[in-house]
Amino acid sequence: MTNDEISAFLKQAIDENRVMLFMKGTPEQPACGFSARAAGALNALGVQYAALDILPDQRIREELSGLSGWPTIPQLFVDKELVGGSDIIIEMYESGELAELLGVEQPEAVEAAPEPEPVRQAPIGLENRLD
Amino acid sequence: MPTPAELQERIEAALPGAEVSVDDLTGGGDHFRAEIVSDRFAGLSRIQQHKLVYDVFGPEIGGAIHALSIKTSTPGATS
Numbered sequence A: 001m002t003n004d005e006i007s008a009f010l011k012q013a014i015d016e017n018r019v020m021l022f023m024k025g026t027p028e029q030p031a032c033g034f035s036a037r038a039a040g041a042l043n044a045l046g047v048q049y050a051a052l053d054i055l056p057d058q059r060i061r062e063e064l065s066g067l068s069g070w071p072t073i074p075q076l077f078v079d080k081e082l083v084g085g086s087d088i089i090i091e092m093y094e095s096g097e098l099a100e101l102l103g104v105e106q107p108e109a110v111e112a113a114p115e116p117e118p119v120r121q122a123p124i125g126l127e128n129r130l131d
Numbered sequence B: 001m002p003t004p005a006e007l008q009e010r011i012e013a014a015l016p017g018a019e020v021s022v023d024d025l026t027g028g029g030d031h032f033r034a035e036i037v038s039d040r041f042a043g044l045s046r047i048q049q050h051k052l053v054y055d056v057f058g059p060e061i062g063g064a065i066h067a068l069s070i071k072t073s074t075p076g077a078t079s
Helices: A003-016 A033-045 A058-068 A086-095 A097-102 B004-014 B046-060
Strands: A019-023 A050-053 A075-078 A081-084 B019-024 B031-037 B067-073
Touching: A003 A019, A003 A050, A003 A058, A019 A033, A033 A086, A033 A097, A058 A075, A081 A086, A081 B046, A086 A097, A086 B046, A086 B067, B004 B019, B004 B031, B004 B046, B046 B067
Parallel strands: A019 A050, B031 B067
Antiparallel strands: A019 A075, A075 A081, B019 B031
């Protein structure tokens, strides 16, 4: 798979999923504390979102940062726009701005994370196409 | 290996007048937390504010600086 194909895949994932989280690991098994917090905030809000693990190939992260201009992981996109990384996601979650952006109710207890909603895989498994 | 003091100096140099504090979160010299108060952030979105800080370090973010957690605000702003 070429870098251009990876980039096209990432664009497609952003275009086709209203709430798209790029992270290290998966929401069920995050591989980094920052990614875990980002997924945790979305889980707590009970929104449906797609998640893509960037770890299977170094080029995924490189191409993603090229598209977004953002150097770190996680990265959250809503309506094709970069919302931010974990610091911004958590700040906006705690202030209620993230709930507002996503059109959901802010949980009464921000600390209490309910059971996660089912997570959609990104449209096509990227891992299987890297070889 | 970058130190918190070095990161602080570089942010201060890039954002003159900013109030900057940097902590080494793990003691390992690669996970940092920076809190920055600067009037340069006025009128900018959070994304733009954080990018100003990331831009100080360019490709070192994700390299020598594995993680840089950022909190930005403007003088007088509550949180």
